[in-house]
Amino acid sequence: MSELQTIKCYLDQLPATFLQLLGLVPPHQIIPEPIQSILDLYQGIERISISLIDNFGLFEITYHKPQFMIANSEVMLLLSTKNPYTLGVLHQIMYGGFEPDPNGFHLLRYLNSNGKKTCLVGRKKDIERYDGGTYSVPKDTDMATWVESARTINNYELSWMHYLDFENLHKQQQALKQRTPEELIEKLILRTDKWILSNYKQMRNNSLMIILGDHGRIKLDLEYSGKIAQWREASVPIAILIKK
Secondary structure (H helix, E strand, O other): OOOOEEEEEEHHHHHHHHHHHOOOOOOOOOOOOOOHHHHHHOOOOOEEEEEEEOOOOHHHHHHHOOHHHHHHOOEEEEEEOOOOOHHHHHHHHHHOOOOOOOOOOOHHHHHHHOOOOEEEEEOHHHHHHHOOOOEEEEOOOHHHHHHHHHHHOOOOOEEEEEEOHHHHHHHHHHHHOOOOHHHHHHHHHHHHHHHHHHHHHHOOOOEEEEEEEOOOOOOOOOOOOHHHHHHHHOOOOEEEEEEO
16 A cells, blocks of 8 residues: 555545546536646546445555455545545535535536436435436445446446445344444455456446545444554545556
């Protein structure tokens, strides 16, 4: 991780960054400015594939070391935000801030209206709230989302897959007392890392893979202790960038 370039920025800078990477002029008077260093690094991008993973941030990538992400990441963004949880992250990226539709901006709708095709794959309740009228595919499990990702990553200028199995599996395993949340988080991160590797192999050239992480749906009572607990508490959402 020491050789990985890290950039500190604000989460709400991502929408303008995505737009400009795809050759569009962002509505600068409405949303924050893009991350210029990312625009300088990545040019000629034809499509962006985003994988949002719940309960995945700076602590998790450093502690669990998912093999593909560690080996292939070129840049890691440390995302500053007042709300690092799932709905807060979705809201800020889709609307470019905390207000819903304050000036008529919606990331996917803006892309569509400027000739770019987008696709959102995830749970139905999140799609209904955030798809902005774009093409969307509701899926009930992460496995189904991953299978759908193979159909979408090369066919849209921006494809978005949301992996959030932790929420339901944690409730089930709490009842059965089978696995701690820490063990479940590790299992799901390492599993999703392998799925994202398969996506990368499928992607066409001039594509940019972005792996986003948030703090999950709600704050968890985890059993880490000592310095590890402090480390986890200080963790921030991240975005990992890998160009094909």
